[in-house]
Amino acid sequence: xxxxxxxxxxxxxxxxxxxxxxxxxxxxxxxxxxxxxxxxxxxxxxxxxxxxxxxxxxxxxxxxxxxxxxxxxxxxxxxxxxxxxxxxxxxxxxxxxxxxxxxxxxxxxxxxxxxxxxxxxxxxxxxxxxxxxxxxxxxxxxxxxxxxxxxxxxxxx
Numbered sequence: 001x002x003x004x005x006x007x008x009x010x011x012x013x014x015x016x017x018x019x020x021x022x023x024x025x026x027x028x029x030x031x032x033x034x035x036x037x038x039x040x041x042x043x044x045x046x047x048x049x050x051x052x053x054x055x056x057x058x059x060x061x062x063x064x065x066x067x068x069x070x071x072x073x074x075x076x077x078x079x080x081x082x083x084x085x086x087x088x089x090x091x092x093x094x095x096x097x098x099x100x101x102x103x104x105x106x107x108x109x110x111x112x113x114x115x116x117x118x119x120x121x122x123x124x125x126x127x128x129x130x131x132x133x134x135x136x137x138x139x140x141x142x143x144x145x146x147x148x149x150x151x152x153x154x155x156x157x
Contacts, residue, residue, distance in 0.1 A: 008141030087127020
């Protein structure tokens with residue numbers, strides 16, 4: 001069964017380099033703490049800055065829970081990660097079951113960047129439609145991008 005991709009887009013009034021840096025290096029400062037799959041409260045979300053790097057959460061007790069891997073690291077314009085969280089909101093280590101999230105950063109001028117996100121291949125996930133429905137029901141990727149944009153602007157001030 002084909003599951004339609006999810007998309008999000010936001011424009012933020014910061015240079016493209018800053019947008020990419022805040023998105024990746026300050027991931028923990030803007031990712032909503034309620035959006036976690038670990039057994040305990042999330043202390044931080046971490047995105048390792050390289051191809052093959054991990055994308056994961058660390059719990060308040062120090063435990064770690066993977067979300068996926070970095071497939072493409074092309075600062076300051078493009079990032080692709082696997083999303084290995086299934087429709088039961090559990091990590092799935094099987095790379096055949098991974099969807100992908102691509103984030104593109106496009107400079108609209110020296111002080112403005114458009115950030116576009118596409119979450120694709122949801123049909124690869126176990127219960128991919130349920131996951132899509134859950135993300136959509138929570139406000140979709142736009143909610144996450146809005147949190148990112150707020151922090152990017154705050155850090156620019």
